[in-house]
Amino acid sequence: MGAHGHDPRREPDHRRPFGAGAPARVERCGRGRHGVRSACARREAGRLHPRDQRRARPRARRPRRRGAAERRRRLSRSCPRFPARAARDRPRRPRCQGGVEAVGGCRVSKRVLLAAPRSFCAGVDRAIEIVERLLEQYGPPVYVRHQIVHNEHVVRRLEALGAVFVEHEDEIPRGEICVLSAHGVAPAVKANAERRGLRVVDAVCPLVSKVHAEARRYADSGHVVALVGHADHVEVIGTRGERPDSTVVIESAEDAERLDPGGKPIAVITQTTLSLDDVASTVDALAARFGDLRRPDADDICYATQNRQDAVKEMVARGATLILVIGSETSSNAQRLVEVARLHGAAATLIDGERDLDHGVLDAHGTIGLTAGASTPEELVQAVVAQLAAAGYGELAEIEVAREDVHFRLPREVVAT
Structure with missing residues (x-):
């Protein structure tokens, strides 16, 4: 009781915003401040703020997470005496920023650099169109001496349309159409086909025809023609056939050392699909051996x-560590692309x-370069x-070094009148 006979506990408690009745014992616990009844006191009084009601609900027990302590316990099995040392000495996986996990545990970015230009050149386009037009105009069969271009996919597609590929003009029945391949032939081949009554259509690339003309001109002017190329390639066989007595095939620098011109001047021509560095x-x-000689024209190597x-x-x-070249084994220009890539430090x-595609090889490379030989269809690319996108190489960037707008005229035999 107070001095005036009243009980202060009966005074209205303005600090209690909820509920009424007998005051509860005030305990300073939880977040109670300045005499305000704490959650514990209000809970005892049976009047709780909705917020405190939510807090008072029993919480579901969370599943125990396996943290550092659990990892140490597992590692201690392999080193029970020094568990901390086992955890410390465990080999760690190297970390890199971004990308996807690759060989060695390192994470690298996966991207593809796509070469431009790539695939068909103007000469290949022209040769294929010649065969297709002949099939449309005359129907199958249309005979082609040698593969029209060195790509198995192109050959199989044309065979399905009715083209027949042979290795010698004598295999073609008399009176039939004989298409000469884009690689060119010796004059003797064309003369033999005409003598047998074949309807000859020449699909040779105009750039190859230019090299043939150079071989004739140099030989007729008294030069020894040094033909830089691969002796067994069909293009070289055809070019040498222009002037076989005056032409010597040079495959390497060693062949150059053995050349004996017999005192005649030397003129150099090249196979059109060689590596520029090799030439x-x-x-x-x-030049080091003979000094003054006629060097090949700058455009002897095909622009493509x-x-x-x-x-x-x-x-x-730009960072490609692996170059994928799409092409057939018989394609000289595709083989040279592989050589160029390796010469400049990349796998190819x-x-x-x-x-x-070998996915085991791909996984070792974060950046892959992709190109195709001049006789490879774009659909293969x-x-x-x-x-590659399905294998995780989702980033694609096209690397353009030139724009090609070259077109060659079709022979009169296939031009619609």
């Missing part, structure tokens, strides 16, 4: 060959299509791009 080294070897090789070099310079593989 330069061989020509330099000839040069552009595709430049694109490979640019992809390597020749594949025929998406089925040849897109199929490989799709397969």
